[in-house]
Amino acid sequence: MNIVVCVKQVPDTAAKLQVVDSHVTWGDSPLIVNPWDEYAYEEALLLKEKFGGKATAISMGPESAVEALKTCLAVGCDEAYLITDPALKGSDASATALTLAKAVQKLGDVDLVLLGKQAIDGDTGLTAAMLGRHLGWTVLTQVIKIHEIDPAAKTIKVERFMEEGRQVCSAKLPAVVSVIKGINEPRYPSFMGIRKASKATIPNWSIADLGIEASRVGASGAFVAWPEIYPMPLKETKVEWIEGGSPQEIAAKLADKLIAEKVI
Amino acid sequence: MANQVWVYIDQFKGQATPSAWEAVSAAKSVAEQLGSGITALVIGSGVESLAQQAFDVGVDEVVVCEDGSLADFRVEPYAAVFAKVLGEARPKVVIGTASTRVRDLFAYASIDLESGVIVDATGLEIKDGAIVVTRPVYAGKLLCNEVAKKGQPLLVSVRVRAFPPPQSGAGKSGSVTKVSAVLGEDQLTTKVLDYVVEEGEVSVDGAAIIVSGGRGVNGPEGFEPLRALAKVLGGAVGASRAAVDAGWIPYSHQVGQTGKVVSPDLYIACGISGAVQHQAGMRTSKVIVAINKDKDAPIFNLAKYGVVGDLFEIVPALTEEFRKRLGK
Numbered sequence: 310m311n312i313v314v315c316v317k318q319v320p321d322t323a324a325k326l327q328v329v330d331s332h333v334t335w336g337d338s339p340l341i342v343n344p345w346d347e348y349a350y351e352e353a354l355l356l357k358e359k360f361g362g363k364a365t366a367i368s369m370g371p372e373s374a375v376e377a378l379k380t381c382l383a384v385g386c387d388e389a390y391l392i393t394d395p396a397l398k399g400s401d402a403s404a405t406a407l408t409l410a411k412a413v414q415k416l417g418d419v420d421l422v423l424l425g426k427q428a429i430d431g432d433t434g435l436t437a438a439m440l441g442r443h444l445g446w447t448v449l450t451q452v453i454k455i456h457e458i459d460p461a462a463k464t465i466k467v468e469r470f471m472e473e474g475r476q477v478c479s480a481k482l483p484a485v486v487s488v489i490k491g492i493n494e495p496r497y498p499s500f501m502g503i504r505k506a507s508k509a510t511i512p513n514w515s516i517a518d519l520g521i522e523a524s525r526v527g528a529s530g531a532f533v534a535w536p537e538i539y540p541m542p543l544k545e546t547k548v549e550w551i552e553g554g555s556p557q558e559i560a561a562k563l564a565d566k567l568i569a570e571k572v573i
Numbered sequence: 574m575a576n577q578v579w580v581y582i583d584q585f586k587g588q589a590t591p592s593a594w595e596a597v598s599a600a601k602s603v604a605e606q607l608g609s610g611i612t613a614l615v616i617g618s619g620v621e622s623l624a625q626q627a628f629d630v631g632v633d634e635v636v637v638c639e640d641g642s643l644a645d646f647r648v649e650p651y652a653a654v655f656a657k658v659l660g661e662a663r664p665k666v667v668i669g670t671a672s673t674r675v676r677d678l679f680a681y682a683s684i685d686l687e688s689g690v691i692v693d694a695t696g697l698e699i700k701d702g703a704i705v706v707t708r709p710v711y712a713g714k715l716l717c718n719e720v721a722k723k724g725q726p727l728l729v730s731v732r733v734r735a736f737p738p739p740q741s742g743a744g745k746s747g748s749v750t751k752v753s754a755v756l757g758e759d760q761l762t763t764k765v766l767d768y769v770v771e772e773g774e775v776s777v778d779g780a781a782i783i784v785s786g787g788r789g790v791n792g793p794e795g796f797e798p799l800r801a802l803a804k805v806l807g808g809a810v811g812a813s814r815a816a817v818d819a820g821w822i823p824y825s826h827q828v829g830q831t832g833k834v835v836s837p838d839l840y841i842a843c844g845i846s847g848a849v850q851h852q853a854g855m856r857t858s859k860v861i862v863a864i865n866k867d868k869d870a871p872i873f874n875l876a877k878y879g880v881v882g883d884l885f886e887i888v889p890a891l892t893e894e895f896r897k898r899l900g901k
Contacts, residue, residue, distance in 0.1 A: 532689030
């Protein structure tokens with residue numbers, strides 16, 4: 310089983326974000342592996358431990374994203390590649406998916422691509438399905454459990470987390486699978502792992518290395534642009550304290566308020 | 574089919590999903606300014622009655638693809654129909670509700686259509702003839718205005734409850750165009766075997782009222798009073814990450830950055846301190862009530878009504894009060 314894990318480097322979930330000249334900044338908050346992608350690398354490692362083969366991490370991003378790939382190596386991925394190129398700046402989900410597809414094709418002989426269900430910066434959740442379409446592979450998003458994989462028959466059976474419940478489906482490999490919380494408990498890197506990762510050289514791939522024309526990626530290849538980004542205007546709320554001598558009195562007062570609000 | 578504005582009607586087992594028609598409201602908000610009528614696209618099996626429902630909420634034309642192979646949503650056959658129909662019509666925009674299905678469908682089909690996708694829109698407007706879509710990013714800490722740069726149709730999913738359900742009773746009727754499935758069963762790589770549904774639970778997705786518990790509920794049994802209140806109010810039970818990670822309640826109830834993003838009319842936070850990651854999932858709720866022992870808990874900065882006290886006293890009292898008032 311050869312598995313590719315796609316990871317993205319994002320600002321920490323607790324980062325205080327600011328917008329300066331239409332660019333998002335996060336001060337000195339750390340950059341982390343997108344939390345959803347931790348479930349993807351953990352699942353890749355579990356499958357590798359079960360079936361053998363190789364787990365390869367790839368990331369598209371600026372040179373700093375090499376740190377996210379080092380985390381992947383530290384937890385046990387075998388190889389990592391950074392896709393970085395000035396021409397990729399301004400890529401939308403579609404251009405990102407195209408780039409990742411070309412990287413997966415360059416790696417070759419891949420059975421499964423794993424991603425987190427979405428990145429916590431752009432929050433689109435589109436990349437997995439787009440990547441699958443580019444590759445012409447099975448797409449299974451929002452997977453909360455991989456029941457079984459038969460590497461010989463090239464089949465996979467999963468449980469997907471849908472609005473109406475969990476959908477159980479079987480499908481053919483190769484597949485692109487996006488995973489969610491609950492599928493596993495991501496491991497922490499070991500001390501040895503961190504030491505090994507710090508010494509590893511992570512090859513850089515440019516778009517030329519992947520055979521992608523510059524016009525198909527970055528701001529020029531994007532189908533969508535985001536000319537304006539700004540802080541969520543917050544409703545000025547001042548809490549109105551509901552007090553009373555007994556829980557019953559508080560409940561009655563609160564019920565009055567909520568009925569007057571017409572939300573019940 | 575010269576309409577510039579289309580809607581995709583999300584359905585499950587032949588029934589439109591509760592938020593499916595909100596896409597029609599979003600479509601109406603731009604169609605008039607564009608001088609366009611609205612065409613609805615329905616794909617599935619046993620979905621023909623949805624055409625009349627679409628006319629009833631003000632849609633002008635309907636295109637239906639009805640085929641046994643489309644009984645369960647699978648992205649390949651749905652996207653094949655979607656890309657074929659929209660590739661021929663090439664309207665300006667297609668709007669659907671932001672469900673898991675629609676997200677997959679729009680993403681997959683956009684590659685064939687060579688057009689853009691914008692998900693989770695909370696606002697749509699026309700500026701200088703272009704559609705400007707507002708959506709939250711960075712877990713709702715920021716908003717982004719997005720536009721199509723090239724390709725059409727632009728595929729836009731609208732966040733559940735961001736637009737009101739449309740008025741029914743339009744009494745319209747119009748043309749229904751039938752189209753065939755594109756892929757045969759032998760060309761599909763996925764088979765849906767089963768659905769596992771949590772019985773008797775109201776899902777937090779699209780719920781109008783959510784009663785949510787955090788670390789302060791102290792254990793799995795601590796959710797019982799919350800469930801009782803939710804039941805009386807006809808609402809769903811939510812939870813913070815702390816409660817889910819402690820194993821007190823399944824992940825499907827988690828509200829927040831790594832859970833569900835919800836926007837109910839009423840959100841009652843019980844024993845939830847209100848970390849920024851939790852706020853990301855519920856801050857757009859219309860009315861927030863917080864019940865917490867700690868007067869300085871950050872959740873009170875978002876709350877309209879605050880109760881400092883023991884949730885195990887307040888919540889049952891509230892349940893009893895509403896039971897009386899609502900006659901339950």
